[in-house]
Amino acid sequence: MIKPKIIAFYCKWCTSAGADLAGTSRLTYPPNVIPVRVMCSSRVDAEHVLEAFKNGADGVLIGGCHPGDCHYETGNYQTLKRVTLLKKMLEDLNIDPRRLRLEWVSAAEGKRFTEVVKEFTEEIAKLGELKVEKL
C-alpha cells in the first residue's frame, strides 16, 4: 500500500458526500487514504481505530458532520467524546495521538475535504512509519 498508510472512516451523510463532491469537482489529493464508509461517525469504535494501527496503518482519519449537523442529531458529539478519550489511550500505548484525527467535513466542502486529506497525509508522513510493538 502507498506509504504512509491511512485508513479513513467517513460518515455517509457529510464527509463521504464531501469526498464525492471533491471527485465530481475533479479536485486532487494524495492517494494514501483508503475510505471505510459508515452511517455516522459515531459508529467508529476504539477497537476499529486500534485494529487499524495494529494492522499497519500509520494514521487514522475520522470524518463527520459539523457539530449540530449530524444526520442523527447527536452522533458526532459522541464521536468527539470518544476520540478525546482515545487520544489519551493512544498516548498510554506510546502512539503519537496526532496519528488519530477527527475532522468535520460537510457535504458541501469538497475543497476542504482535499485540504484535510493533504494536510493529514503530510503530517503522518512527517511522523513516519508507525512501529507498534504490541497492541
Next chain:
Amino acid sequence: MKRIGVFVCHCGINIAGTVDIKRVVEAVKNFPGVVYVEDYKYMCSDPGQNLIREKIKSEKLDGVVIAACSPTLHEKTFRNTVSQAGINPYNCEIANIREQCSWVHTNMEEATEKAIRIVKSIVAKTLLDESLVPIKSPVVKRALVVGGGIAGIQAALNIANSGYEVVLVEKEPSIGGRMAQFSETFPTLDCAQCILTPKMVDVASNENIKLLTYSEVVDVSGSVGNFKVKIKKKAKSVDYEKCTGCGICVEKCPVKVPNEFDRGMSERKAIYTQFPQAVPNKPVIDRENCTYFQKGKCRLCERVCPFGAIDFEQEDEVIEEEVGAIVLATGYELYDVSNMGEYGGGELEDVIDGLTFERLLSSSGPTSGEVRRPSDGKVPKTVVFVKCVGSRDPEHHFPYCSKVCCMYTTKHAMLYKHRVPDGKAYIFYMDVRTAGKGYEEFYQRAQEEDGVIYLRGKVSKIYKSDGKLIVDGFDTLTGRKVQVEADMVVLAMAIRPSSGAEKLFNLLKVSTDANGFLTEAHPKLRPVESLTAGIFLVGCAQGPKDIPDSVSQANAAASMISVMFSQDYLIHEPIITGVNEDLCSGCGICVAVCPYDARKINREKGTVEVNEILCEACGACAAACPSGAAQQKNLTDRQIISMIKAILEE
C-alpha cells in the same frame, strides 16, 4: 464460503482513464471468496446489468460487488439488478472507485493501487453480509392531534379531508387557541374571527374528526404506526347530548369570576362558554368556582336548564385511542409581565402584554373594541409599545427572538391609531425584523400613513408619577436619553411554550431545546418531524412563528401523515442495530446514546430490546456497547475489522 462476483466498470474513460482496469481485474481474482470477475464499459447500462444478471445465474453467485461510481448514485440500481436474478439485494455492495479514486488522482500507478484496496475491502464486507428483508409494521390509519389552535385545527382538517380519522384533543373548553383572542391579523388586517371561526365550525362538523375538548393526554405507549393513547376527559358537568347551547344557565348563574379569555378584564360565570363563537358552543362548569361544588348548594343552572342537561354527577373519564401518528400543536403562552419588575409588570395596572391589548382591540372584547385602559377605563392618549421584552436577553431572560412581536406591535400601534386618531403611539425597538411577504410594506405604512413613532433603544425603567407612566429609555440613534409620559404601556412579552406542555413532551419522550420548544428531527430537512418517529411538530410548540408559518407546518405534517397512511405497512431499512441477547448484560449504555429511543432495557430478561422500526441505523449504540452485543446489521464490528485488514494487508 460465499461465491462472490466482482464487476468492474470503466465508466467510459472516467475510471479507465486513471485506473488500470486489467490490473484491478487480475488482483481481484485472488481475493478470498471471489469466483468471478468481469469488466465492462458501462456497468449501469442495460447490457451491463444484463451481464450481471446472466453471470449471477451461470456462476451461481450469491454475493456481488460492483466497482464503479459512488453508492449514492447506483446502489439502488444494482441492488434491483441482483434481486431480479434472485440474490437478496443486501448481498450487493458498491466499491466507489470513481468519485473517491479515479477522479481525484492523476498517477495511474497510485490510483490503481488504491482502487484495488477499495475493492478488496468491499469484497471482505460482502463476504460477511447477511440477507436482509425490509422491516414491515402495520399502520393504524388514525391520527391524534394535541392542541386546537390554528396549527392543530389546520392539521386535523387536512388529515380528515384525506379520508383518515383524527382525534383532536384540546385542554380548554373550546378550540381556537390564541388566534381566537385577536382582533385583526397582520399583514392584511383581516379580522381573525372571520378567517378562524369557519375552520372551527368545519372541525365540529367533520365526520372524520373526533373532537375532545376539556381533555388531556395522560399516557402514551407504543410507537410509530401503533400508539396507544390514554386521554382524560375532564368532567364538564353538562351532558352535551342534551345541551343545545341556549345559554340560559350561563345567564342565571350567580357566580362571577375574572374571565381568562379577556385576560381578566371582564367577568364570566362559573358555568361558561369561553367566547361567543366557541366550538363546541356549549358550557362547562368550572368546579373550583361553582357554589354547588364548593359549598354544596345552589344548583340554579340545573333548575333553569330546559333540557335537563346539567349533570353534577359527571366524573372525569379516561378513554383509550389507537393512532398511527401524533401531531403536537400545543402552541404558546406569553412570558408573564410580572417577570419585568423594572417595567412595573404585575404592579402597574396599565402596563399590559400584547394579548391583553388584542382583547382591548377586539370588537367582541371587554371594551367592544374601544381602546380603554384597564385601571380607569379612560382612552389612553399616549401609548408606548416596548418590543423584545424577555426575548433576545440571554443574561436575564431568554436568548431567542420571539419572531412575531415586530409585526404584531406594528399592527397594535396601527390599530390604536385607527381607533384613537389624535393619540400618540411610540414603539421602542432593538431592531425591526420584517422578513415576510408584505411585512416590510406594512411597517412602512405604520410610519408613513399612521404616524407611528419608532425609537431605537432599550427601555430601562417604567414607573408611575403624577398619574402618568414614565417610560425612561435611551435612543441609540441620537445617543440621547428619552422619556415618554404615557397613559398605557404594552409589552411585547417573549413567546414561551405552553405551560403543561413539558409534562406532555416528557410523557411522549420527545426532545425539546434549551428553551423548551420541540426539537425537529433535522433542522432543515425534517422540520416538522420530531426525533421520535411518527410524532410531528407544528405551530408555536416548535418555536415562535406567525399564522402563515403555523399553517404551512400543519399542512406539511398532514401531508406526511397522509403519505404514511396511504400504505398498509411501514417499510423500514433493515440495516438496524440489533442485540445479541447471549452477550448483552443489560447495562443500558446503548439506551443512553440512542437519539431515537429505539432501545429499552427489559428488566425481566435483563437485556436490552430494540424497537426495529424506530432504529435509524446510525450505529452509535454498536460503538458504545462494551460487550459487542449491539451489532449493526451488515456493518458489524467483524465486517469493519475485516475491511480494515483487507485494506492494510500487504
